[in-house]
Structure formats: C-alpha cells, structure tokens
Amino acid sequence: MSIEDDVDAPIGTLEEQAADWIVRQDGTVLDEAEQSAFSEWLAVSEHRREFDRQNAIWQRYRRMASLPIREENSARAYPANRRTSRWRPAPSAIVRRSAVPAIAAVLALAIIGSTENWPARLRADYSTGIGERRSIALPDGSVATLAAGSALRFDQSDGARVATLLSGAAQFRVAPDPHHPFRVETDEGSVTALGTVFTVEERAGEPEVIVLEHSVAVRTSSGAKAVVREGESTTFTAQSVARPVPSDALAATAWTRGKLIVSNRPLSEVVAQLGRQRRGYWTVRGEAANLRVNGVYDLDHPLDALAALEKTLSLKSIRISNMFIVVSR
Template identity: 35%
Template sequence: MPASPDELRRVAQAWVARLASGEATDADAWQVAAWRARSPAHEAAFQEAARLWSRLAPALRTGGAPAPLPLRRSLANRRGLVIGASLAASVGGSLVVGRRQGWLPGLEELDADHRTGTGERRVLALPDGSRVAMNTRTSLSLRFTAEERRVLLLGGEASFAVTADPGRPFVVASAGGETQVLGTVFNILMEPGAVSVTDLEGRVEVRSSGGMQLGPGEQVSYDAAGLGPRRRVDPVAVSGWQQGLLVFRDRSIRSVVAEINRYRPGHILLLNEAAAERQVSGVFHLDRLDQVVTHLLQTAGLKARALPGDILILR
C-alpha cells in the first residue's frame, strides 16, 4: 500500500533534520537518495520539508534540535518564492559540508570501477590473479599497466591477496599514501581523516611522508601529517568481516557504534558520553547487528529510541 501523504511528510522531515544536524553519515546520504527516488511524491515531500527546515537555520546554528514542524499549506504558498531561494543556498551548503565530513560520496567514488553498497561484501578476481575482498560501502578503481599494478582505494575497506610478480609492483593508493607489496595479504581501512594498513601475511611497505615496513600482525595508520607509530594488532579482529563477523576486544562503545554504522542503513547516535569510553568485547554476526545493539544496551545500561529513517538514539 502506498504511503499516505502524512507519513511521507513525517519521514521527509526526519530526513531533513538528520541531514541538517551536522552528524549525518554517508549511510544517511545513500538512504535519503534512495528514499527520494521511490516516487515523485517522495521527492516532493522532501523538497517541502527542506523548504520548511530552512526557516530553522538560526536554531541549528545555536545547537538546537527542534521537533519536526507541522506542515501548513498556506505558509508554504505564501512564502514559497523566498523559501525556495533559501533552500537552494542551504542544500548547496549542506552538500559541501557533507563531502568534507565524509557522509556524501565524492565524484571519484561515484565514478569508481567497483563499489559495494551498505552491508554488501564482494570478492573481485583481478587481471593478474590477485584477489580483493571489498567490505561494506567500498569504492576502488584499477590502473593496471605493463609496468605496475595500481589500485585506487577511494573509500571503505578492502583486503588484498596479491599474486607475486617482481617485475610489476602492486601498489594501493589511498588518501595521499601508498602501500606496496610483491606478494602478501594485507587489509586497508579508510576512516574519516586517517587510513589504517594491517599486514596479515608476508611484508608490506607503507609510504606517506616517510616509509615503514610491516610484518604479519603489524598495523600503521597515516593521515595528512604522515605515518603514525607501528602497533601490534589481532589479525582475527581485523579480518573478521571477511567471515561475516564483527570481533571486538576491549573496544570503546564509541568505536563499536562507529563500526556498526558502517554496516547498517540509517544511523546510530550515541548521546551518552559517560558510557562512550566504556570497554566491551564480543563476537557478532554481521547479519545480526541488532544483537550488537542489545549487547550495548545491557552492558552499559543504555536506553534506545528509534526514529524514522532507521535512526536509533542511544542514551
């Protein structure tokens, strides 16, 4: 049964409030795009909600979180021209902010050779016999030549099992850094502001304003400032996603929530700072993410509130 106009308005208001909050993620961007594309009625409801939300910019700048406004057709008709202009400015600004914060995909990601959606995992066989496992919301492109095998990791996470070919180096470029190998297995995770490289077998060299060689079980992260320190990690926890598992060992609830958000539609907001740094452990199936949420609720005594658009607030 098609959604009623009232239901469309409520969901559209929730989406606009989320996108204007400054905490939206790329999962939100994909979800709202899909929702708007369902029908002309969905798109019209979103546009009307955005026009009304533009009136709340002063409250948003001061950190307010007003409840969705009831729609009044007379108001929309009377101020349609002015609000329409505001909408163009606010949506344009939101797109810029969204790309900077990482919740909207960049043009390179949209034009990638290979992409996975939310919760999707895929294994690619590369032309040289190497294999790459792509995790949720991952984008990459291939640039193979007779002299070099180059992969551009544009977003997300991927694990590479590389076929040895000393005459053709295998290089993964991501966020200004490079990882080069001759024959090994390694994992690369792109996060907002940083990239983490984990060596699982063999050896790998990571370059970003300097260089560092890693052995099995070693990890390094880099950002705009260059390489961080070398550290030992649990390879099972790093590569668990390839077996459909999330493995947490003494991880903060904040980091666990961030991890869950990569795999589920919508978004989980953690608003309990006292519980955010509490350490938790566990092994969970990626197709049962609700069990992770239940574990967090029971462990930290959190309360959950569900909102439209698969948004979940934990307090």
C-alpha cells in the same frame, strides 16, 4: 549537544532549531504556547527558508521509513513550573527534544548526500553499498575483498599494478608477479605489497594497514617510509608513518568474515561500525559514548547486535524507525 544536556539550555544552530520544530510537529499537535512560539520563530525569513528546506527532506525520509517515531526507556521527570521560550521545547515535547541532534545530523547528511559516497563511487571500478561485502577478482589475478561502503579503482600500466582505495576498506590477496609491483594508493600515500595478504582502511586522513602474510612497504606523500611485517599494523598520514605494532590480525580483519570483534573499544566506535551496515544514522550521546565494550557481533544482523549492547550495558535509545537511532545511558 548531548541527550544528557540541561533541558533548559537553548538550542544552538539554526539547523537544530528547524529540526526541533520538525520533531515537535511530527505526529502531534502543538499546544497554544508552542504554536505561538513557532509562529514567532517562523516569521523570520531565514527561519522559514531553513524550515521548508529541512521539512521537505524530512518528509522524504519519513516516507522511506514509513514508521512512527518510537521512544524507548526514555521517561524523565521535569519540574512543572519550568520556563519556556521560543528557543526551548515545551514540556509535551521534552522527550522528542532529545532526538534533535540525531535529526539535525540526518538532515545534514541528506542535504550533502554523504550517506552514499557518490563522488568516490562514480570514480570507482568496483564498489559496495551499505551493509554489503564483496570479493572481486582483479584483472591481474589478485583478489580484493571490499568492506561495506567502499570504492576501488584498478589500473595496470607503466609496469605496475595500482589499486586506488577511494573510500572504505579492502583486503588484498596479491597474485605473485615480481616484474609488476602491486601498489595500493590512498590520498595520504601508498602501500606496496611484498608478496602478501593485507588490508588497508581509509580513516579520516589516517589510513590503517594490517598485514596478515609477509610484509608491505608504506610510503607517505611526503616521502616517509616504513616496512610493516606479518602480524603488525600501522597508521600513516601524508607526513609520517606510525611505528608498526603487533596486531591481532584475525580479529582486526574479522569484518571479511561478517564479524565485528572488539576488545576494550569505546561504545561510540562500536555503534558507528554497526551503523555502517544499514541506511540511516546511529550515534551514542553523553557518557555512554566512552563505555568500553568487549565481544563478537554479527555484522549481518546489526540490529540484534545493538539490542544485545543495550541489554548488557543497560542503555536506552530513541528511534525514528530503525534508521535513526540515538543511544544513551
């Protein structure tokens, strides 16, 4: 559901309905019509269970944020005679209705614990938190630089050095040792260093490899192979390797220096990368998601970067503190 959706459209899922009622009551008093609709909705047992579950989580998040809901540049005109129903927000709650997709998503994230990838972190020898970058000296003398929210395991056995990237992204500067190959393992396949500096990023089943020095050999789980040379990048799945293409390696690895350099990238992608530098949930809704962005942004100050984007592109945002932000046009 988008901020730009018709305000008369019914709220779809039970999770979103519960989130809508939580948003409406947060810091305000329901009017008589809203209270009647809420009571009718809450009378259904599965509605009550979902509301209680999400409200308990939401109150924990509100205590963490300790700031009231703030709405920016979001005034809109609505017809005075619009119809209301138990599935639709009353006029006094229309602006807050815009935040429902973000609230529902945040509650879901809290429920499944995905704001921190704990399964990966528990399996890792090295990990970074939200907004943290760290360079690590591995036991073999190589250096791994981890991006925010990354997890890495390292093992030396059977004549090989194996770094398993469990989540996130890492840049590797490999210590020379021709008798003990250095290999990075992912769920989709492996990347073997041929005396090199390179990065590997896990991206929804399609890892990306960028080579800064020398070359690497990529081998997928199904046996497909490719060599990626200095100045090239590629992606791969468990079945295949994409053809390597020229890459601006310095720009692509700017995150290791605390910068985000983008050229003609969609706003949704840029905001997602900035959002990974902080706890919470940042997203872009409606047509603004496809706006193309160019620029250099400071990953250590993501709020300043987002403010610059809002000003430059004439955007607006709905915020619950600075943890949960929905950007639109």
